[in-house]
Amino acid sequence: MATIATFAAITAMYFEQDELVYISLGIISVIILPILLPPLLTTIANSPLGKHWDLTISSLIGSSAMLIAAHVTQFDAAFSRWFDSLKWEALGAVGQILIAILAVWVAWRQNQISEELTGQQNVITQQQTIDAYFQGISDLVLDPQGQLEDWPLERAIAQARTAALLGGCDADGRAKIVRFLSSANLLTPLKRDGLLGRPILDGTGGYVVDLANGVRVVNLGMMLAGRDICNTDVRNADLSGANLIKTNFNNCDLTGANFGGAILVKANLRGTDLSRVKMFYGKLETATPRDRLHAPNFETGEYTGAVVEDADFSKAIDLSEETRQYLCAWCGKKSRKTIPGGCEDVPNRLGR
DSSP states (O other), X not given: OHHHHHHHHHHHHHTTOHHHHHHHHHHHHHHHHHHHHHXXXXXXXXXXXXXXXXXXHHHHHHHHHHHHHHHHTTHHHHHHHHHHHSOHHHHHHHHHHHHHHHHHHHHHHHHHHHHHHHHHHHHXXXXXXXXXXXXXXXXXXXXXTSOBOOOHHHHHHHHHHHHHHHHHSOHHHHXXXXXXXXXXXXXXXXXXXXXXXXXXXXXXXXXXXXXTTOBOSSOOTTTTTTOBXXXXXXXXXXXXXXXXXXXBOTTOBOTTOBOTTOBOTTOXXXXXXXXXXXXXXXXTTTOOBOOTTSXXXXXXXXXXXOBOTTOBOTTOBSOOHHHHHHHHHHSHHHHHTTSTTOSTTSOOTTOO
């Protein structure tokens, strides 16, 4: 009976007799469903879908209903005619364009990933180089007892190695080197004995600082001039006396940094943290910028201050009143406009 009903349904579909198709399907359903449903439900119940059998059955019924509706409304025939009318040559060209675009995107992603991996490798390599530098400088200037023993040739070698490394590092690497040298007092002018030139201990485990005549283990000189140190941590760095012309300190943390006698001409200090920063020695009333024609007086502050002409201090934070007044007095007409808090109450002592 089921075979006859199936043959009748196929014949009715061929001759487009929808009523006979529905009758044949009804007969097939009455005969077949009682046979198929029990094992089918058992199988579904024992499968992972059994936990969601209601959703599965609903999906099957919905799919069947959509297929029948498509046939009854002649949507399947309309779709077939539309599909046959497509210009496959044009679609092939579009497909080739899309494939080309995909290939370009894949190549771009590969290049981007390669650059990221290269950047990570460069960071690792730089850190290894800096670690080797730290160890090398320590071995060079310390004796077996851990005391500072920097002969002139050793200072020259240490300075040359520092200059070479600062020239090849990125901003973060430069900041690490400066912090290391500062915390080890290798940038600080130390008092020396008059015989061998060795640093003099202060009796508390440190060395005596001599601002006027002391000798630094490493003299930064122009090593950081024009360099990029932006967005780094340079807290408590001793940059006194260094040539920092056009150096980029944008958004740096300069808390506690010492710029006494440094050259900050046209330096970028936008957004920096200048809390407890030191720009001069002595008293504010008598402090003036360094001058190559005059010796500094560290008691009065004359010729001990930083040269800050044309430096940019826009959006700098935690600027003390004393530092603000010094900067306003000696930074020049152009830079006075960038000082947080304004300079209306401070005369322009630079005169230009």
